[in-house]
Amino acid sequence: MNATDKLNFLISDKNLAAELRNIAEKVLREERITFEEGVLLYEKGELGYLGVLANYIREKRHGDRTFFNRNFHIEPTNVCVYDCKFCSYSRLIKQRAEGWEMDVDGMMDIVKKYDHEPVTEVHITGGVVPKQNLEFYADFFRRCKAHRPELHIKGLTPVEYYYIFKKAKLSHYEGLKYLQSCGLDSMPGGGAEIFHPEIREQIAHDKCTAEQWLDIHEQAHRLGMHTNATMLYGHIEQFWHRVDHMERLRQLQDKTGGFQTFIPLKFRNKENQMSHIPEVSVVEDLRNYAIARIYMDNFDHIKAYWAMISRDTAQLSLAFGVDDIDGTLDDTTKIYSMAGAEEQKPGMTTQEVVELIKNVGRHPIERDTLYNVVTDYQDYIFDNSPQKKSYYALPVVNP
Numbered sequence: 001m002n003a004t005d006k007l008n009f010l011i012s013d014k015n016l017a018a019e020l021r022n023i024a025e026k027v028l029r030e031e032r033i034t035f036e037e038g039v040l041l042y043e044k045g046e047l048g049y050l051g052v053l054a055n056y057i058r059e060k061r062h063g064d065r066t067f068f069n070r071n072f073h074i075e076p077t078n079v080c081v082y083d084c085k086f087c088s089y090s091r092l093i094k095q096r097a098e099g100w101e102m103d104v105d106g107m108m109d110i111v112k113k114y115d116h117e118p119v120t121e122v123h124i125t126g127g128v129v130p131k132q133n134l135e136f137y138a139d140f141f142r143r144c145k146a147h148r149p150e151l152h153i154k155g156l157t158p159v160e161y162y163y164i165f166k167k168a169k170l171s172h173y174e175g176l177k178y179l180q181s182c183g184l185d186s187m188p189g190g191g192a193e194i195f196h197p198e199i200r201e202q203i204a205h206d207k208c209t210a211e212q213w214l215d216i217h218e219q220a221h222r223l224g225m226h227t228n229a230t231m232l233y234g235h236i237e238q239f240w241h242r243v244d245h246m247e248r249l250r251q252l253q254d255k256t257g258g259f260q261t262f263i264p265l266k267f268r269n270k271e272n273q274m275s276h277i278p279e280v281s282v283v284e285d286l287r288n289y290a291i292a293r294i295y296m297d298n299f300d301h302i303k304a305y306w307a308m309i310s311r312d313t314a315q316l317s318l319a320f321g322v323d324d325i326d327g328t329l330d331d332t333t334k335i336y337s338m339a340g341a342e343e344q345k346p347g348m349t350t351q352e353v354v355e356l357i358k359n360v361g362r363h364p365i366e367r368d369t370l371y372n373v374v375t376d377y378q379d380y381i382f383d384n385s386p387q388k389k390s391y392y393a394l395p396v397v398n399p
Helices: 003-011 018-028 035-044 047-062 093-098 104-113 134-147 158-168 172-182 197-203 210-222 239-256 282-295 311-317 350-358
Strands: 065-069 071-074 121-124 152-155 227-233 259-266 324-327 363-367 373-376
Touching: 003 018, 003 047, 018 035, 018 047, 035 239, 035 282, 047 282, 065 350, 071 104, 104 134, 134 152, 134 158, 134 172, 158 172, 158 210, 172 210, 210 227, 210 239, 227 239, 239 259, 239 282, 259 282, 282 311, 311 350, 324 350, 350 363
Parallel strands: 065 324, 065 363, 071 121, 121 152, 227 259
Antiparallel strands: 363 373
């Protein structure tokens, strides 16, 4: 039974509540669901029901194709002026001896490590410190592009940009335009957390507001940049806060069309100020992915970070609306592992990513950052000679 047949069978089920049947019929007709219906899905949508709807949308848009890229991260510092309660990664300025702060040469050393590797993207994000200012990043972007022009720079979130541009006395548009001229290609989606102020004030009171976050993405879209968006779920928020968050993103996407991917991020409770809050179950993870796919009708892609939720859950998510599992990473990010994610050394070879996708009957596609196809791995035969696998240990002062 294909995805369409499953949806029609669901709609014909006489035991299905009328309000849930109405949502399923809207999905079949490709009609937008309302805010209230989004909340209803969280309150009453069972996993099997949500999976049928989300997988129908996923397969109608992408078939079995599942995307990944060959990427690596640079995290310039884990020292930060902000005090986010959920963060296991950052160290406040007064704790900077426990963290790391890289210079541009150190960042370029990481870039050069991949000179002979077929990576297509460098993803840059980390803490916020005064010395890593506008010219710090302008210098790095220029040097990175001069060294490897084809490498796509996906750099920094509105949390970093708001601080940097305010210090430089530039508008969001002016600051982004300048950094774009230096080599910035696109923006990741971090720092969104939960937009509603009654939650944001409790978990991240001193970082940029929802309005500032959204405006920085809007200005990036005005400049022709593509960006991503995230949502941190599974902590003190209620279901309607999640829908409110997605609604604000959906409205901006209606206006600009500049978002590519929506990425739900699971709250992990290891060694942070919210460690007393239990993590949500895998079932709730899958429900959340599915509802995101149903609600975010104007986003092309829904991504699951395998490094945050585990390889097994990432495989499961591909039946609940997810069509992207991020990249190879090569153990270059500490954000998830320090928060207690299952993957403590997050890195996979391309063959491992391809096999992970194929093992659940999906079609692996290596993409670049803008979702252009790099390699179709559906019928690709790997050379099974021993593969070189290398890791780069991020510098940590006084570990």
